[in-house]
Amino acid sequence: MLRGCVSLARGLRPGLRAAPHGAWPGPRLAAAPQPFWGHTAGFSQLGRPKDFALPNPSWSQDMMSLYNKFAEMAKDGTWKRIPSYDRSVDHLPERVRQAFKEVRQDTRFFLRNTDAEGIGFEYVMFLNPTEKRIVCLFQPGPYLEGVSGFAHGGSIAAIIDSTVGGCAIFAAGKVMTANLSINYRNPIPLGSVVLVDSKVDRIEGRKVFLSCEVRNVDGQTLHAEATALFIQLDTKTSQQQEACSP
Ligand SMILES: CCCCCCCC/C=C\CCCCCCCC(=O)SCCNC(=O)CCNC(=O)[C@H](O)C(C)(C)COP(=O)(O)OP(=O)(O)OC[C@H]1O[C@@H](n2cnc3c(N)ncnc32)[C@H](O)[C@@H]1OP(=O)(O)O
Numbered sequence: 001m002l003r004g005c006v007s008l009a010r011g012l013r014p015g016l017r018a019a020p021h022g023a024w025p026g027p028r029l030a031a032a033p034q035p036f037w038g039h040t041a042g043f044s045q046l047g048r049p050k051d052f053a054l055p056n057p058s059w060s061q062d063m064m065s066l067y068n069k070f071a072e073m074a075k076d077g078t079w080k081r082i083p084s085y086d087r088s089v090d091h092l093p094e095r096v097r098q099a100f101k102e103v104r105q106d107t108r109f110f111l112r113n114t115d116a117e118g119i120g121f122e123y124v125m126f127l128n129p130t131e132k133r134i135v136c137l138f139q140p141g142p143y144l145e146g147v148s149g150f151a152h153g154g155s156i157a158a159i160i161d162s163t164v165g166g167c168a169i170f171a172a173g174k175v176m177t178a179n180l181s182i183n184y185r186n187p188i189p190l191g192s193v194v195l196v197d198s199k200v201d202r203i204e205g206r207k208v209f210l211s212c213e214v215r216n217v218d219g220q221t222l223h224a225e226a227t228a229l230f231i232q233l234d235t236k237t238s239q240q241q242e243a244c245s246p
Pocket of ligand 1: 082088089091092109125161162163165166169176177178179206207229231233
């Protein structure tokens with residue numbers, strides 16, 4: 001099974017290649033609380049608060065097996081684990097966060113909206129900078145229920161949006177989702193593990209086009225497939241591989 005997972009992670013999307021990165025505040029948001037994911041620039045975790053994208057006791061054997069496999073592949077730099085925090089601003093490198101000292105303190109990143117382990121979004125993302133691709137290992141907990149026993153479609157959309165969003169940020173800096181189109185093919189059982197495999201297809205001016213597949217661990221079941229369009233908000237901050245620097 002694990003072999004299947006790895007081949008899935010490596011070869012699921014042979015057509016998908018390459019990309020850079022970035023983040024957000026848009027012109028229309030200038031007067032609003034500053035959004036920020038723009039800086040792909042540093043998936044760094046120096047001096048950061050709790051990193052949620054690390055194993056915890058709620059992770060199933062499948063989740064751990066996949067995590068260990070990707071961690072192994074990360075040793076040569078092919079893949080990079082993306083740290084994950086409970087506030088969006090904490091994803092920014094220190095030098096960038098300094099500019100956000102005035103942002104409100106009561107916010108919470110949607111996918112990390114609970115401290116309890118295992119009941120909500122359990123996930124970890126790995127970035128392949130060369131392929132401009134992010135694979136997210138996702139274990140939906142019981143608080144994500146939609147149809148009895150299965151993950152709510154909105155929660156699936158959220159994890160897809162964030163995974164392709166990570167790719168778009170990496171490729172283009174400050175971005176926002178303009179379009180997300182999802183075909184739900186098979187329900188995702190709560191507590192199971194799926195791979196959300198996303199990549200940048202192409203960039204045309206400010207438009208970043210991406211695609212994504214959600215499959216089970218052996219790759220045989222397609223749970224969902226999606227396409228997305230992200231719009232780059234600030235071309236001046238566009239960066240390419242800087243985000244990959246440690
Ligand atoms: C969080 C921590 C991150 C840390 C980073 C590292 C860690 C990575 C890990 C994890 C990453 C997590 C990432 C999360 C990701 C979540 C993202 C969201 O959910 S965003 C919320 C939902 N989206 C909105 O609320 C947008 C609302 N819409 C707007 O604000 C605007 O419409 C916007 C900015 C999208 C575009 O507005 P304009 O004024 O800048 O640009 P215009 O001129 O309208 O469009 C530009 C071009 O794009 C086309 N376009 C725009 N929208 C389109 C659409 N829906 N479909 C097709 N084309 C569209 C237009 O036709 C135009 O094309 P022509 O230049 O004329 O060829």
